[in-house]
Every structure is written in C-alpha cells, then in structure tokens.
Amino acid sequence: MLTDMQIVVMGGDARQLEIVRKLTELDAKLYLAGFEQLEQPFSGAVKEKLHDINFSHIDAIILPVPGTSLEGEVETIFSSEKIVLTEKILHQTPSHCTVYSGISNGYLDDIIKKSKRKLVNLFERDDVAIYNSIPTVEGTIMMAIQNTDITIHQSSIAVLGLGRVGMSVARSFSLLGAKVKVGARKSEHIARITEMGLQPFHLNDLRNEVKDIDICINTVPYPIVNAAVIAQMPSHTLIIDLASKPGGTDFRYAEKRGIKALLAPGLPGIVAPKTAGQILANVLSQLLREELESRKGK
Known part of the structure; x- marks a missing residue:
C-alpha cells in the first residue's frame, strides 16, 4: 500500500x-x-x-x-x-x-x-520498454495496413535498429509472412538477427539495402533515414518512424520525393x-x- x-x-x-x-x-x-x-x-x-x-x-x-x-x-x-x-x-x-x-x-x-x-x-527501464513494445507493434501493423495497398505477407520490410522495439517489430512482421531484413551496428545484434532467421545488414550499407523495400520501419532516434537513403527507395515505399521526436527521417525530402513518411512516437498511448x-x-x-x-x- x-x-x-x-x-x-x-x-x-x-x-x-x-x-x-x-x-x-x-x-x-x-x-x-x-x-x-x-x-x-x-x-x-x-x-x-x-x-x-x-x-x-x-x-x-x-x-x-x-x-x-x-x-x-x-x-x-x-x-x-x-x-x-x-x-x-x-x-x-x-x-x-x-x-x-x-x-x-x-x-x-x-x-x-x-x-x-x-x-x-x-x-x-527494460521492463517498461519491452511491455510497451507490444502495443507499439500492433499500432505499427495497423499503420502498415492502412497506408499501403499490398499485404504484409510477402512484402519486403526493412527494420532499422534491434533495440527492444526493433526486435519485437521485426519478429512480428516476419510471423505475418513478410520478408524482413534488419539493420544494426553491433556485431552481437547482427548475430541475434541471424539467429532469429532474419536477414541482417550493417547500417553503413543502408543506402544499398532500401532499393527494393515496400516498408521501412525506423526505431533509431538519429537522422539515419536521410535524403541520400530516401533517394534510393522505390516511390511506393512507406516509412514508419517509431523513434522519439523528431524521429530519424528527413520528412521534408520524403515529401519532396512523394514518399509517404509517418512519424509515430507514442503509439501505445494512441492505439491502446x-x-x-x-x-x-x-x-x-x-x-x-x-x-x-x-x-x-x-
């Protein structure tokens, strides 16, 4: 009490x-x-x-x-x-x-x-972030369905970052049948991505890895999805940025290219x-x- x-x-x-x-x-x-x-x-x-x-x-x-x-x-x-x-x-x-x-x-x-x-x-705190990743994942799935004209199943998805949210997002989209690749920097994260049965890549290679994706889900709170990266994306790509404000995406350039980019911090408070x-x-x-x-x- x-x-x-x-x-x-x-x-x-x-x-x-x-x-x-x-x-x-x-x-x-x-x-x-x-x-x-x-x-x-x-x-x-x-x-x-x-x-x-x-x-x-x-x-x-x-x-x-x-x-x-x-x-x-x-x-x-x-x-x-x-x-x-x-x-x-x-x-x-x-x-x-x-x-x-x-x-x-x-x-x-x-x-x-x-x-x-x-x-x-x-x-x-790890416990809060891990519990919170559950409604975050559900909200991300909702946004992906609402803002694309394809199924998640067999779509090509890049998840950036293998933190507590990134891991849950990557696993959930893979279970829905998506072809998921995950970008990280730490060697232990690359190893974990491989162990999860997903395709790993180093974030230094991000520009080359986004040329064939349908959805890019960013969890890294740094300007990682910059103009040079966005320039390599197909025009139909959807960017969902889950990082805390202001996110890690160049939203101005995405709009200029006609690529839909959504900043979605605080999803748990919105969807659940x-x-x-x-x-x-x-x-x-x-x-x-x-x-x-x-x-x-x-």
Whole structure:
C-alpha cells in the first residue's frame, strides 16, 4: 500500500488515468494538476490548480510520458490551463521527492540537477520498454495496413535498429509472412538477427539495402533515414518512424520525393491507452512502494 504518500500527477493523456486509478486503489493521496476538464471522479484524488498545491508535503511528481517541453510545459488533454514544471516548484518539495517521467530532455535534466532532486525515466527501464513494445507493434501493423495497398505477407520490410522495439517489430512482421531484413551496428545484434532467421545488414550499407523495400520501419532516434537513403527507395515505399521526436527521417525530402513518411512516437498511448497506462501504473506502483519502504527503513 502507498498510504501516507502524497503525489502530484501533472497533465498527460488517457494513460495517466490508469496511473491515477492504480495509485488511489493503493491508498495514495493524489493531487491532479491539469485535469479540470476530467469528469471522471477518483476517490482519493483531488483536482487542483498547480499554484494551489502545497509542494512542501509532496513525495513524488508524475509527469506524462513525453515529460516536459524545452520550456518546461507539460502537455495535457484534460485542461486548457498551461502547466509548467519549474525549478522553483522542485525547490519547494522535500529533498526526498522523486520526479517520474517517461523520457527527459535538457530542460528537465537541468532543473532536476539544480534542485538536487531524483529523476526516474521510466522508458529507460527494460521492463517498461519491452511491455510497451507490444502495443507499439500492433499500432505499427495497423499503420502498415492502412497506408499501403499490398499485404504484409510477402512484402519486403526493412527494420532499422534491434533495440527492444526493433526486435519485437521485426519478429512480428516476419510471423505475418513478410520478408524482413534488419539493420544494426553491433556485431552481437547482427548475430541475434541471424539467429532469429532474419536477414541482417550493417547500417553503413543502408543506402544499398532500401532499393527494393515496400516498408521501412525506423526505431533509431538519429537522422539515419536521410535524403541520400530516401533517394534510393522505390516511390511506393512507406516509412514508419517509431523513434522519439523528431524521429530519424528527413520528412521534408520524403515529401519532396512523394514518399509517404509517418512519424509515430507514442503509439501505445494512441492505439491502446488503457493497456499502456496499466503498464506504467504497475511499474510506478512498484517503484513508489520501494521508495516508501526505503524511507521508513531509515
């Protein structure tokens, strides 16, 4: 149980509702900032304006998956109010207060460092990323079907990157009958691709490997699908970029060439927000319980 824990949930989308539901069931006291348009009531959770919250008693702050903007703004679909996490707010919290976010950026890292608080990036955890790859794969399959006029079966697909998402995507499209090649850099990844029964190639050879593909699925968060690569693709190729914003694709050049390129970060929150929220809620409740037990043991 999380009895006596006081937590601020700042903004977000439908995934946050599953987090709120789980944490209130565990008897935490929640303050919801950026939720005034939410009609659904939660016992143990109160909607508050950010400036009305007494942060001196707050044990944890939960941000949405994208964290903050580079100006500190927190996105929310439940409010017209501008929600901004500042260094001043963090300084008002107890020294043990922990900030939980999906991902981080320079702004968030900077105010965390200056306030000497702890930041946990949930998407850096293997368990979260692996669980999250399931709705990501389903969303990618949906986008591939909606945006092509061919079947996935027997189509030629290049998956770029063999991280936790890339591995799940490559395996799933192969099981659907696609001819899947996977680009990677590390020798152990090349070996794993071979072991999976897929065709490996080194990302240095990317330009040569895209000349015959129907779909290119990128998971690498660097500008890897550049103009030189896109220039070698057939005109019917579909690019699905799953990397975090701004993605790894030159979208301007793709449009110029008439190649459809879709940036699709955060697919779990779009195609399966309930499941994606439950994944985050389960991990968060575990981390918060560990934090509470650690403090009580001191």
